[in-house]
Structure formats: structure tokens, C-alpha cells
Amino acid sequence: MLGKLLKYDLKGILKFLSIFYVITLFFSGLTHFFINIESPYIVFLIGRILSGTLISFFISTLINQLMALWIKLFATGVYKDKSYLTHTLPIRKADIYLSKLLTSIIVSAISVTVIVVTAFIAYYSEERWKLVKQFLTGEIGKTITILVIFLFLELINLIQCGYTGIILGHKCNSGKTGLSVLFSFLAYTVSQIIVLLFTAAAALISVDFKALFVSRQVQIPNSVLLTIAAVYLVIIIVNAIINIKLLEKGVDIE
Amino acid sequence: MGFDFYNNIPIYLQIAKILKIKIISGEISPGERLPSVRDLAVELKANPNTVQRALADLENEKLIFTERTNGKFVTDNKALILKHKTAYASSLTEEYLNSMNKIGFSKEDAVNYIKSMGGNA
């Protein structure tokens, strides 16, 4: 049942986001064409403008993805019109939630991939690529990978805190939308505080962690990044379990 | 399509009456198999349970009987059917005479009235 649910949830959201992906791809092509031409100046200028537009589309894609996931996928599917269908299908509440969560993860991965690929298309040149390859191999390459994982987990945590807020907001009798936003902020803040507390606690034990607080250096060791990423992962899993338990307690659909 | 029931009289009684009339009029012949409960329900636009109850009533009066796997059948007992037919005719007549009486026609008046209608009957 989870598989079937996932199929429909994914299809629904990707159908909506595909427009943004296509537009971004289109602009990346345009940018690539214009940005490598240095003269005449007008063309160079157009290239720069297109590049700016492309970047704004990267941001727009991410924001629209967040809104699509929070509102179209979760709020509408679990609490508004579509919820009549969602809650009367012979599926467990846990499956409903897991489908939403997995859809969020997959869609986020796709969005990030689209952004990276279109950036690659837009800004590709022989020499730039040589530079980037040099940059990516070796120690820095590993750090970049861990950083990507770390940021991805942060994104998933952000999305899920939104879900927590929506669930808590709808447990109240009125002002559900406003309270959903409020609880989302609270949930996110709590998650960040937990990470902070963990880091502080770890600083008592480990020199590396202590260095985060004490020294001004920018270079963070991979082990530290990896550990904090692991903390995020734990937070995501625990939050998911909490959300499922909250849903299993029951919903009240208008 | 569908029979116009009165909602203020038990429906099972009305169904029983409809079926009884079909039997005593010969519309459903002696020994003939009745439609299934479901088919009757759809035809009359009535609840199958109510149809079932009406059939049970008719079975009590021995007008129909159940053959376990084959369904329900009208009785072969032509004498019984005739008896019910006569009884129904009597009640109709009594009803008619009462109605005529209410508007001032005596029994003789009513009989003469019927005779004068000869051409139409």
C-alpha cells in the first residue's frame, strides 16, 4: 500500500514542479549560450542577466518545492478536501505519513539534482570544469560531499518541521492555519536547539567540537560535520515517529 | 416503473396485496415460479427484506411455497386460490357498498346502478 500511495503522491507533486524544472532547464540553456560570448557588450550583458534569472529560478524552484510539499502534498492531503479520500482508504496512518515523507525526500533530491545539472549546463566550459574537478578531488571533495549530505538533511528536517507544525496546528479547534505556521517555527527552533545542545555537550568531550566554540577558524573537520549530520538524521527519524504517533491519535477533518 | 406505495401503511402489507392480486387474477399462474426476492425488489422499487416479509405472509396463507434450491412457487391448489379470490371479491364489494351507502345509495340502488352501467362493464 505504501508503494501505491507513494506513486500517486510523487506523480501529483512532480506534475506540478515539472514546470519549474523545465523553465530552469530552458534558462540554463539560454544562459550557456549567451554567457560564453564576451562581445558585443550587449550580448555579454544579456548573458549576465540570464545568469541572474537562472539563479533566481534555482531559488524559486526550491521555495515552490517547499510550498508544494507543505501545502499541496501535506496540508491538503491530510486535512483539507483530499483528506476525505486519504483517511477512508484502507491504509495505516503510518503509511500515509511515510509516503509524504519519502515523497519529500525524493522530490528534494530531484530538485537539488536539477539545480546542479542545470548549473553545470549553464556555466560549463573546458577550463572551468578542469578547475572544478581539481577542487572536487582529494580532501576537499570529501568535505563537499559531507557538506551536501549535511545540507540535504537540514532541508529534510526543515520540511518535516513544517509537517509537525501542520499536525499540531490542526489539533486545535480554531486558527488552524496560523497555529500551523507558529508550531512549524517552534518545531524548527526546537530541532536547532537540540543540535546546538548536542554540539555543546560534545564540546565537553571532544577537542574538535570544543574548537567550534573557541577558535575562529573556518575549517571544520569532516568528523564533526559527519557527527552533526548524524544528529540531524536522528532528529528526522524521531520527529517522524512522533508525527506518526500524533496522526494515529486521530484527526478532525472539517 | 416501480410501484407507488403509500408511505403511511406498512409496505410489506402492500407488497403482499400486490402479489396476492397477481396470483388470484392468474397473472402469475398456479405452479409458476416467482421472480427472485431481489428481482421483485428492483421491479417494485422496494426493500428486499420487506419483499421477503410479504412473501413470508403469503407462505403462511399457503398461497406460495418454497422449494429450497429452486425458489418460490405459486401453489397448485386452485381451490385455495379461488377461495382467496372470492374473499377478495367480497371485501371489494363490501367496500363499494359501504362507499355508496355513505353517499346515500342503498344496496338495491347500488345494484340497479351497476345494471344501468351494463354497456361499460
Added chain:
Amino acid sequence: MELIEINNLKKAYGKHEVLSDITLKIPKGKIIGLLGRNGAGKTTLIKLINDLLTPTSGQILVNGAPIGVQSKKIISYLPERTYLDKSMRVCEAVKFFSDFYDNFDSDKAYRLLSDLGLDKYTKLSKMSKGMQEKVQLVLVMSREAELYILDEPLGGVDPATRDYILDTILSNFSEGASVIISTHLISDIERILDEVIFIDCGKIALYGECDKLREEENGSIDEIFRRMFKC
């Protein structure tokens, strides 16, 4: 074992009590009318049975077990509102239902759809509200459920379709399946009801067999209802 057993069910929103202490047993194999004025609690009770609302206290048992995946497999619910994904085509909605319900009959669904003149390739968003409601009815009746719950299935529907709906309910009546119909239009529907529940101000005012009530009260269910709830 009764199909549905409701014990001391209460539903309140804060201080406002919508259902108070409902105790009820719904049997198998009966067509039951759920009648009451606006705001009496009909839809609330129906939503509670369908897990769209959570009881404040009390319990609902379906075939002896609490509401859950098993109960949803055997209950087919037609809400009063349109709830399907409007971007779907009719055929996609049929596929959706057959994906999630083992007891869904696609062939039957397409037959009913063509009877009602509904094209399977049309998008739901392009259909009128009445047509969307018909699609929903078809989907609900194409499932082989143990309990059909229809919330105001006849409201806003033309007489010909009304007849069709009643016919579908009657011909769908398989052994042991029950139907709960919630409606205002009592006189249109009372002929097909076995039993009737009157609900008023969140409480059960009456629960009885229709023919028995007709005999005892010398009137139609519609009349009995009016007498009881005279303004």
C-alpha cells in the same frame, strides 16, 4: 455480532457538544435511514464511523474491532461533498479506486458510468458538480462492501437520477450488506428503508423498524418525523 456497535459515543469541540452519549447497534443486511434536522449530528456521526473525526469519548466497533484498516476495507462512504482530485480523469479515478480496494469492480464501474452518460476520459474539473457527484456515487457503489454509508445522496439531483440511485442501491443489495442513508428527503426514500434512526441535538431520538412504526403510529415515517420535530 453486529456490523457496527457504538458505545457511549461523545463528540465535543471544546465546550460545544455535538454528539452526547450515543449508543447504537447497526445490524447486517438492512437499509437504514439516518434522519434528522440540520445540525442534529448526522454527518458528525457518519464522519466518526469513517475515521474522519476522533471521538471525545466512547468507542465505535466495526465487526467487533476498533476502526482501522480492516473497517475501511469493508465500508464504502459517499460524502456529501466532492472530494476527488479534480485534476484526475474519470478513468484515472477508477484506476485509483481499484488500486487501493480489493473489492472494487472496475467493469461494474464503467457500466454504471456509461448508464449515466459519463465519459471516462473527461477530467473531473471539467464536469459540473452534479456530474462529479454521480462519478463519486458510481465509485462507491462499485465496491463490494459490507456497509455503504451515503450522506445525502439524493440532494440536488434530478428525479430521473434519483430513481437510478435508488435502483442501484436496491440491486446492489448483496446478502448481509447494510446501507446507511442520511437524508432530509424522507418521503422519497422511506419505501426502501428497513429501519430508521432519528437523531436530534446530538442524541438518538428514535430507532425502529419502519413498517412497525407505520402500524403503531398510523402514519408515514415522514409524518412521524414531522410530528416529533414540529417547530
